Amino acid sequence: MSEAGGKPVEKKGTGRRKAALDPRLAEYRGVWVFVERDDQGVHPVAWELVGAARALADQLGSEVGAVVAGGTVESLDSDSREAVAYGADRVYQVAHPVLAGYRNEPYAKLLCELVKKHKPEILLLGATSLGRDLASSVATTLETGLTADCTELAIDRESRALAATRPTFGGNLLCTILTLNYRPQMATVRPRVLPQPKKDHGRSGQIQKEEIDLSEEEVVTKLLEFLPHVGGDQVDLSLAEVIVAGGKGLQRGANFSLLEDLARTLGGEVGATRAAVQAGWVDAQRQIGQTGKTVRPKLYIAAGVSGAIQHRVGMEGSDLIVAINTDPNAPIFEVAHYGIVGDALTLLPLLTRTVRGQAVAERTTPLGACGLP
Amino acid sequence: MRAPYIVVCVKQVPDSAQIRVHPVTGTIMRQGVPAVLNPYDLFALEEALQIKDRLGGRIVALCMGPPQAEAVLRKALSLGVDDAVLVSDRAFAGSDTLATSFALASAIRRIGQEQPVDLVFTGKQTIDGDTGQVGPGVAKRLGMQLLSYVCRIPILDMDTRSIVVHRWTEKGLQVLQSRLPCLITVLEGVSEGRFASLPEMIRAARQPIRIWDRQAAGIEDLTKIGLKGSPTVVGKVFAPSRRAERAECIGWDASQPGEAAARLWEKILARQPEMAGKISSDHGGENGQKGVSS
Numbered sequence: 332m333s334e335a336g337g338k339p340v341e342k343k344g345t346g347r348r349k350a351a352l353d354p355r356l357a358e359y360r361g362v363w364v365f366v367e368r369d370d371q372g373v374h375p376v377a378w379e380l381v382g383a384a385r386a387l388a389d390q391l392g393s394e395v396g397a398v399v400a401g402g403t404v405e406s407l408d409s410d411s412r413e414a415v416a417y418g419a420d421r422v423y424q425v426a427h428p429v430l431a432g433y434r435n436e437p438y439a440k441l442l443c444e445l446v447k448k449h450k451p452e453i454l455l456l457g458a459t460s461l462g463r464d465l466a467s468s469v470a471t472t473l474e475t476g477l478t479a480d481c482t483e484l485a486i487d488r489e490s491r492a493l494a495a496t497r498p499t500f501g502g503n504l505l506c507t508i509l510t511l512n513y514r515p516q517m518a519t520v521r522p523r524v525l526p527q528p529k530k531d532h533g534r535s536g537q538i539q540k541e542e543i544d545l546s547e548e549e550v551v552t553k554l555l556e557f558l559p560h561v562g563g564d565q566v567d568l569s570l571a572e573v574i575v576a577g578g579k580g581l582q583r584g585a586n587f588s589l590l591e592d593l594a595r596t597l598g599g600e601v602g603a604t605r606a607a608v609q610a611g612w613v614d615a616q617r618q619i620g621q622t623g624k625t626v627r628p629k630l631y632i633a634a635g636v637s638g639a640i641q642h643r644v645g646m647e648g649s650d651l652i653v654a655i656n657t658d659p660n661a662p663i664f665e666v667a668h669y670g671i672v673g674d675a676l677t678l679l680p681l682l683t684r685t686v687r688g689q690a691v692a693e694r695t696t697p698l699g700a701c702g703l704p
Numbered sequence: 705m706r707a708p709y710i711v712v713c714v715k716q717v718p719d720s721a722q723i724r725v726h727p728v729t730g731t732i733m734r735q736g737v738p739a740v741l742n743p744y745d746l747f748a749l750e751e752a753l754q755i756k757d758r759l760g761g762r763i764v765a766l767c768m769g770p771p772q773a774e775a776v777l778r779k780a781l782s783l784g785v786d787d788a789v790l791v792s793d794r795a796f797a798g799s800d801t802l803a804t805s806f807a808l809a810s811a812i813r814r815i816g817q818e819q820p821v822d823l824v825f826t827g828k829q830t831i832d833g834d835t836g837q838v839g840p841g842v843a844k845r846l847g848m849q850l851l852s853y854v855c856r857i858p859i860l861d862m863d864t865r866s867i868v869v870h871r872w873t874e875k876g877l878q879v880l881q882s883r884l885p886c887l888i889t890v891l892e893g894v895s896e897g898r899f900a901s902l903p904e905m906i907r908a909a910r911q912p913i914r915i916w917d918r919q920a921a922g923i924e925d926l927t928k929i930g931l932k933g934s935p936t937v938v939g940k941v942f943a944p945s946r947r948a949e950r951a952e953c954i955g956w957d958a959s960q961p962g963e964a965a966a967r968l969w970e971k972i973l974a975r976q977p978e979m980a981g982k983i984s985s986d987h988g989g990e991n992g993q994k995g996v997s998s
Contacts, residue, residue, distance in 0.1 A: 369875075432878070435840075435850045460873045464852045467840030471805060476935030479801075479835035487939065494939060500723050500832065506941040513935035552849050552882040555868070559876035567874075573982065598982040615893065621834075629976055640944065651975050653968065654951060669971050670951035671964055681965035686983055689969070 352491075352512065359514035361421075362388040363396040363451040365442060366414055367461050369432070370401075373410055375527065375570070376457035378417045380520060382528025383484050384455060385418035387493070390486045394420040396451055400441060402431025408538075415536035417528050422538045423449070429545050432554045433461050439468040441543045446473060451515050453493050455484070458519035470517050476510030477517040482524045482625075482644070492516060502621035502641040523569045523625045524648060566600055568617060573599025574628045576619055576646070577607055580635020580656060580675055584612030589679040590634060596686050602626065604642050620645035632682075634675035638663025655679070705862045707761035710752045711812050712825045713842070714745040714765055714780055716773040717832040741776040744827030746897045748890040752825045753784050753898065755860060761822075762786045764815055768796060768807055774913055781908035782900035788911070789815060793918040795930050801833070803933035805841025811921040812846060822862070824887040828853055836889070843887035851882060855891040 362384040367374040377397075384395045397419040399411045404426045411422040423445055429437040442465065446454065454469075456462035458480045470477035478495035482505070487494040492509045493516040499506045510516040568574060575594040577587055590601045603613040605620055619626055621641040631649035636642060638654070638661055646652070647666050654667035655675045664670045671678060718737045726733050752763050765780035767773050768791040777788035791811045799807065812821060824843070829836035836852075843850035851869050855877070859868035862884075871878040872891050900908070918929070927933060954971065956964030973979055 371875075433873075434880070435852070439844075460853050460871075463836050464840060464850065467801075467837040468844050468850060470837070471802060471841040471844040474802065474935070477801065477837060478936060479833075479837055498834075498944075499941070500718075503723050503943075504941055505944055507939040508936050509939045510935050511937060552851070552880050554878055555881050556879040557876055558870070558879065573979070596984055597979065598984055622831075630972060630979060644944070651972065652951075653972060659953075664951040664953070667951035668975070669968060670953045671956065671968055672953060673956065673961070673964065677961050678965055678968075681962050682969060685962070685965045685969045689980065689983060 356512065356514045359450045359452040361394045361396050361449070361451040362391070362453040363398060363446075363455065363515070364414075364419070365454070365456045365462070365465065366397050366399045366410065367457050367459060368399065368401060368410055370406065373413065374457055374459060374461075374522070376459065376462075376520065376522035378413070379522070379525040379527055380455045380457065381414060381417040381419055383520070383525050384453070385528065387453060387484060387486060388420075391452070391491070393452065396420070396449070397422045398425070398442065398445060399423070400425040400427075400430050400438070402426070402428055411538045412532075413530070415534055415538070416530045416532050418534070420536050422536060423541045424538055425541045425543055427543050427545070429543070429547055429550055432557065433465075434550065434552055434554060435464055435468055436550050436552060437543065437545055438465050439472065440545060442469045443472050444543065445541060446515055454515040454517045456517075456519045458521045462519050466517055466519050473515070475513040475515060475517060476508075477519070478508040478510070479519050481518045481520045484518065484520065484525075493518065498621060498644055502644045521625045523627050526627075566616060568600055568602055568619065568624045568626050571600040571602075571626065572628050573597045573630045573632075574602045574619070574626055574646075574649075575599055575632045575634065576602035576604070576636055577613075577634050577675070578604035578636035578642070579606045579610070580637070581607070581612070582635075582676070584610065586676060587612055589676065589683075593632070593679055593683045593686070596683050597630070599628070599630070602631075602646075604636055604639070633663050633667065634679055636663050637661045638666060705759075708755060708759055708822045708860070708862060709761060709816075709819050710755065710763045710823045710825065711815055711821050712745070712748050712752045712763060712765050712780065712785065713808055713839070714749070714767050714776050714827075715742045715830050715832075716740070716767065716769050716776040717742045717830050719831075739772070739775070741779050742827055742830045742832075744829055744831065744890075744892055745776075746827075747892050747894055748825040748827045748888075749780055749783055749785065750895045750897050751854075751857065751888070751890045752823070754895065755823070755857070756784070759860070759862060762819075764789060766791070766808065766811055766815065768792070768799075768804060768811070771915070774915075777913050778908050779900075781911055781913075782905045783898060784904065788913045790913055790915045791917075791921050792915055793921075795918045795926065798931040798934060799929060800934035800936045801835055801837040801841060802935055803929050805838050805845055806928045806933055807921065807923060808838065809842045809845035810923045811916065812842065814916070814920070814922045820885070822865075822884045823867075824848065824885070826887070826889050828889050828891055839887060839889040846885075846887070849882045849886035850889075851880060851886055852889040853891050854888045855894045857888070 364380040366377040397414040481495045483496040495518040602619045608618045627648035652667045654663040654670045765785045826839035853872040856870035865884040
């Protein structure tokens with residue numbers, strides 16, 4: 332499991348783990364977040380990370396730093412103020428034309444230089460296509476430890492190191508990874524596994540301008556064009572408030588229309604297990620779990636989903652989980668709050684009808700302006 | 705025009721879909737779990753093979769692992785790869801992604817001594833580690849341009865040494881123009897893989913595979929590989945905790961399924977009253993969301 336990002340600490344003996352940190356590393360202080368953003372705004376994972384960084388920094392007695400960078404100054408200011416409102420003490424703000432649109436080379440150079448200059452103890456990024464690309468390059472250049480796709484962050488009491496927990500062996504187990512004698516300690520964290528922190532516009536923090544010494548001529552790779560994913564067939568399940576998910580228990584792809592009906596009625600989205608995606612019943616972007624999306628909606632209805640661990644890791648953070656399955660021993664009932672043992676094909680349409688019936692009833696009551704735009 | 709010289713990095717992984725955790729001890733049950741070629745690497749191989757189909761050239765498959773990892777290189781050879789290198793040495797044991805990228809980069813440098821390498825392909829991640837960190841790490845160590853999550857390569861011009869790729873992001877595709885040499889991590893599902901023909905399989909079984917130890921891979925510095933070269937250590941491995949209580953089961957009479965649905969909805973509303981405000985009574989599909997089943 333070399334690529335799982337570590338090896339058993341026992342093999343090294345406990346001596347190393349307790350050894351005092353190299354004095355050159357002890358000067359690394361502060362918990363940093365790279366704020367993923369573009370002209371349309373900030374990726375929500377950035378604020379989730381600022382919230383986590385706040386808790387870690389409070390425990391370590393240090394500061395939260397946020398790196399906010401982009402091609403032009405506009406919107407950097409408001410994003411920087413947001414970073415403070417979510418919990419940052421200091422924002423390192425960088426505007427330069429080479430930073431318009433993400434490219435590995437200028438962003439990796441920027442982040443490496445900022446780290447060398449200010450020496451943060453911990454550096455966190457979102458486990459997105461951008462964050463994973465950038466974090467890997469930065470960690471390699473700085474020759475430090477990087478833990479991918481974490482689901483939990485804490486401080487190890489004994490070593491004062493970042494304890495980054497991530498699923499391993501296809502989600503069957505969790506492992507906690509430490510970076511002991513290297514700084515900064517880096518991790519990428521999946522969107523939506525950490526809660527969104529509360530915003531406090533009364534917080535104060537410093538916004539500090541930084542520069543990058545790089546000209547467009549020096550950057551090899553050029554961004555020619557951006558082709559947005561076309562509207563209708565793109566969904567972001569990670570932001571959905573209601574998800575109605577189906578698995579193999581639905582038997583046929585056509586039966587997913589039952590999920591669609593309920594999802595539409597509840598203003599939600601349809602999700603699926605890996606098995607359903609592999610059967611070709613649903614598009615891969617609706618896959619939830621270890622190799623799909625992580626979601627934490629307010630309501631998650633699992634219909635005909637057995638609840639393999641690989642699926643559960645992607646949805647167990649949901650506020651309310653309801654499971655419908657014919658097998659009373661299905662593991663989905665271990666994570667669900669409410670369960671019905673029965674055939675989803677029978678129960679789904681009835682649930683949809685019940686919910687719709689309620690809508691009609693509410694609209695006919697005198698005060699029933701409920702939920703209609 | 706010089707034909708491209710391509711390296712594809714592959715890994716042998718346990719088939720994670722078949723891994724089970726012991727229900728009592730919470731440990732991994734490895735027995736009988738087959739080792740396979742990392743499925744994401746098939747897309748990297750296919751992308752390289754399509755370039756060779758178009759422009760000719762040579763492809764070397766590179767793997768780091770124990771001697772039995774030779775099996776995945778045979779698989780790569782059977783698909784049409786020209787040459788295979790297995791980097792295998794006890795000194796690599798315990799390597800994390802940083803140490804792995806060092807060893808692979810050294811081996812690619814060695815491969816490049818015969819003829820400069822134009823392109824390195826990797827899968828987007830492996831199914832055992834799931835980090836996606838090794839490809840970008842190798843690119844950085846070799847000073848190559850990194851093009852990650854690539855789903856299309858519309859232009860590869862060996863005369864001008866320029867390449868245009870479509871890089872997948874959550875919001876859309878970046879069209880990036882870059883210069884060789886570069887390292888490309890290939891997104892899954894971009895192409896249908898190919899099947900090995902019988903003659904190719906016979907050729908693959910007979911073809912010698914180059915096996916390099918640490919020295920042969922050109923690695924002098926022992927502090928960069930294995931445990932010593934790995935900044936990360938595994939603190940503990942444990943089974944995910946289960947919720948203390950199971951779901952509250954809503955009992956129902958088989959003749960009254962409507963009642964079961966009503967009772968369930970009542971429970972949902974009691975816990976999440978705001979759901980009532982989200983209901984749309986849109987009965988038809990005409991102006992609702994698009995169908996999702998395919």
